[in-house]
Amino acid sequence: MSMWWWQKAITQPALLQALLFLTAGHQATLESSSGVSSLVIKKSMRDSLHLRGDTLKTLNNIMQDPLRAVAESTTLVVASLVAIEAVDANIEAHDAHMKGLKRLVQLMGGLDTLDHMTLSKIYQSDVKSAALYNTRPVFPISARWRSEIIQDFRLLLTQDELDTPEDLASLGVTIFSSSWYTMLSHTMKTFLQVMRRLILYYEHAQRNPASVMPTDNDLFLVAEHQVLSACYTTSDPTDINEPLRLTLVVYLNLRVWHFQSxxxxxxxxxxxxQSLEVPFLHLQTETPELLFWILVLGSLASQGYKCHRWYINRLIEMTERLGLSEWEEARAILGGYFYTNQTSEKMAEENLWNEVLLRETCKLSLGWRWSGVLGH
Structure with missing residues (x-):
């Protein structure tokens, strides 16, 4: 996909500027989470804003030309901007570009008139938009586009067992052997089965780069699109379908797309x-290990954000409830759900576990001091 993008960008100045804008913004984001000096971060942000301005100026010029305005390359640029503004959570800019994208697709004659990779970018922008708002995607999956995903049939449409590495043999085993699994909706069971197959495929691709196919990203776009298209009730305290659905969205964006920053x-x-508020007590008492897995993913994904404290406080409670004191013990539980070893995530895992143990130690220390005061 990257090669295809850059080949297109060579002859499309607006797309090249959009890619450079995305790259500069990504660099600034990574620098801000890596302890780089504020001067370096400011320079990257200035570069990003400058490139953003250039991109919008070029795009506005294109839109003045009736022929260039409805060219497929223009649709690709606008879809790219929708995705960029979505992941950057620039709400106003995102909404404006999404409105333009829907109009362009209509003017182009619909989704099936577009190149496969252009459609991939549209779906990428669509699922990021849906994840941002927690709504259903706007564009339906094109049957033609899906039929062009090389490995789709084997992974998503058949029951053939994949070759499973020994260290991943327990992946999802706890989920599928749990009594609560039988109580899930039919669609959620399908999502979980598909997710296991996708994670195994993802791990295989990481270990065997030569096996990667041009449409690999599309597999995960289809899965995320389908998960985001579902919706479950949030009023029944014993219904865990909705928090499970959103946990899968978190997993895809955290452990596959690596969008935490x-x-x-x-x-x-x-x-x-928010989806955990109603069924939290039920999860805590009836499925504590499942809740632990959800809270670990939520805590990792929320690092640096406002609701991180909420996740950490409840993760500490579940750690105590399950009697966990070492990451290896926690990792053994997580492995029965959906969790794999990823080198790039080691530091985030260490920081999280240190945060859990540090706060737990402080809590115990304060409790001991308070009991001492009461004793006197």
Whole structure:
């Protein structure tokens, strides 16, 4: 996909500027979470804003030309901007570009008139928009586009078992053997089965880069689109379908797309937090390990955001309830759900576990002091 993008960008100045804008913004985001000096971060932000201005100026010029305005390359640029503004949580700019994208797709004659990779970018922008707002995607999945995903049939439409590495043999085992699994909706069971297959495929691709296919990203776009298209009740305290659905959205954006450092993740983890409010007590008492897995993912995804304290406080409670004191013990539980070892996430995991243990130690210390005061 990256090669295709840059080949297109060579002959499309607006797309090139959009890619440079995205790259500069990504660099600034990574620098801000890596302890780089504020001067360096400010320079990257200035570069990003400058490139954003250039992109919008070029796009506005294109829109003045009736022929260039309805060119497929213009649709690709606008879809790129929708995705960029969505992950950056620039609400006003995102909404304006999404309105333009819907109009362009209509003027182009619909989704099936567009190139496969252009459609991939449209779906990427659509699922990021839906995740930002916790709404259903705007564009339906094109049957033609889906049929062009090389590995779609084997992974999503058949029951053939994939080759599973030994260290991933327990992936999802706890989920599918739990009594609560039988109580889930039919669609949620399907989502969980598909997610397991996708994670195994993702891990295989990470370990065997030569096996990567041009349409690999599309597999995960289809899955995220379908998960975001579902909606479950939030009024029944024993219904856990909705928090499970949003946990899958968090997993995809955290452990597959690696979007934790982008502002839109704050909205995703806040949606998950709200979905947990009604069934929290039920999860805590009836499915504590499931809740622990959800809270770990929520805590990792919310690092640096407002609702992180909410996740951490409840994760500490669940850690105590399950009697966990070492990350290896916690990791063993997580492995039975959906969780894999990722080198790039090691530091985030260490920081999280240190935060849990530190706060737990402080809590115990304060409790001991308070009991001492009462004793005197």
């Amino acid at each position: 982008f502002p839109f993740m704050q909205y995703v983890v806040e949606s998950l937090r």
